[in-house]
Amino acid sequence: MHGDRRPLTTPQPYPIVDGMETGDAKDELRRAIRHQRQERSPRLREEAAAAFAEVLATLPSVTEAAVVATYASRPTEPGTAALLEQLAGRGARVLLPVLGAGLARDWAEYTGPEDLLERAPGRPPEPGGRTLGGDAIADADVVIAPALAVDTQGVRLGQGGGWYDRSLKRARPGVPVVAMVFPEEFYDATERPLPVEDHDVPVHAVATPEGWQPLPAR
Template sequence: MRSAAQPYPTASEGLEVEDLKDYLRRSIRASRAARSTRRREEAELALASVVETVPEIAEARCVSVYAARPTEPGTGPLLERLASRGVRVLLPVLGAGLQRDWAEYAGVEDLRQRAPGRPPEPSTPPLGAEAIAEADVIVAPALAVDTAGTRLGQGGGWYDRALLHARPGVRVIALVFPEEVYDAGTRPLPRQRHDRTVDAVATPDGWQSLRPGDDRVG
């Protein structure tokens, strides 16, 4: 954790939860946008190597991942490595009205951005919202994560609703940059009742379990 590089308003600013989330989102997005292409490429290679060391990933037959937007922690190398191992990879598909859906990864050349601002999506047949229940482990995007498992998403609640269909006990791993991991004891991220926590966080520097009583790191 690199608290000096972390945006976090002081208590005297008195922000409401949604305002605090918006403040953090704006600040983190600006920081990500300033990251150079070279640093992003280095980070996505390192991140793939880190995620592969998570035991559930190493043993999985089906993994839900996401195709990253340009400024997000990159997932291209991870997708290719999983596919080369014969792992079935499920990617999010945004249906009408941002409905939740999933489709199988069929290679980087198949991915297309269907609309401005949306992540790249596969063209393979949609499998329905319940398909995520087939995943042995879920890799989710995040803008930040704290050590209590609170995940700051993009604001639409898509993953919070999608994860309702996941199998009980399946590990959810959020991907962020190192400075986006917050200490829940000193800088807890804002959490609302509907927010789904994650079980682990991975950065290009390593990963750690966030499940109580599980101190595994890699």
């Protein structure tokens, strides 16, 4: 790993047992990880957000990208505020998801933290500028995606709505996808593989506050 991967100090949830259906295994793992994320203090979240930005500043696919598609984080997610400012500060064009008409997903450009608002309860912060259409992700040179977990084979566990998997299929072929997770959410696929289905889109690298690692995306 590019960075120091220290022994885990937070337990790694893995409530998966033999014979469990894939969908049920995903749901159980999501519940366990979400619960654990709620336990992380605001101070630790803020420290992690700064560390994520530092780590991603060493990842060539990110530093060389003119256009970056990423996300505005909810409070318990790996924080992206420092990353967004860092990307904008070096002149990158940054695309963020927005919820369009009829629950359709869209993209809009990041123009600064003052424009990021929670425009409906429970939704992540969104920019208020002109929406660009669902195919705007094809402009991105790299995608930094949210995740609940990632394993060493590039399997990504998302929130369960399937939107990111559908959106990632619209990215240009060969564009790297980097998932952001906390250290205990990065799993060894030989010992604790994540449940995976045919529609799941693999990721090419994982970033934690301790470093980044390329992955052999399926």
